[in-house]
Amino acid sequence: MPSHPETTWVILAGGQARRMGGQDKGLVTLNNKPLIDYVFERLSSQGANIAVNANRNQDIYTQYGKVFSDVFEGFPGPLGGMHAAMSHVETPWIGFVPCDCPNLPSNLLEKMYAAIDADTEIVVAHDGESVQPVVTLMSKVIFERLDQFLANGDRKIVLLYDLCKTKFVDFSDEHDAFINLNTPDELEKYGALS
Numbered sequence: 001m002p003s004h005p006e007t008t009w010v011i012l013a014g015g016q017a018r019r020m021g022g023q024d025k026g027l028v029t030l031n032n033k034p035l036i037d038y039v040f041e042r043l044s045s046q047g048a049n050i051a052v053n054a055n056r057n058q059d060i061y062t063q064y065g066k067v068f069s070d071v072f073e074g075f076p077g078p079l080g081g082m083h084a085a086m087s088h089v090e091t092p093w094i095g096f097v098p099c100d101c102p103n104l105p106s107n108l109l110e111k112m113y114a115a116i117d118a119d120t121e122i123v124v125a126h127d128g129e130s131v132q133p134v135v136t137l138m139s140k141v142i143f144e145r146l147d148q149f150l151a152n153g154d155r156k157i158v159l160l161y162d163l164c165k166t167k168f169v170d171f172s173d174e175h176d177a178f179i180n181l182n183t184p185d186e187l188e189k190y191g192a193l194s
Contacts, residue, residue: 093139097134
């Protein structure tokens, strides 16, 4: 297994963002920059090939990479974006990060790739206290399991991880790298600190 398998990193911006008042979260600004800009910069500085899962404002998101929407109707959450990526992206591995996580680790790709061995199907970040289920790297070999999982009405991403050969990567030394901004209040507080 090469240390850097051919991978597309997908920024998940397809949610309804109910806690953000329904605004398109990737385009909400933090210190006058859209949240997705921070995520894009973190990934591109690590050499990532980037695409975006978005269900609205797709014309704006095209500046960050190839854009595609969910295949499953009704906003099935991050799994919907992951499923859509597996339907649209050619590379054998696909990485995922949320669009509202402006402080991702600068060594994210390197550490995630290092965790892959011959039978690994999914790699997931762990901040030392809890799993970061949306910061993940998946092999396309799980597509049929994911498709069936969603067809059964399941939406809890951690349950999918139990069905696959999943490894967790320790980022406890960068616990704050996974702060995600879900509400206007969180955004304001984070903006004041950064």
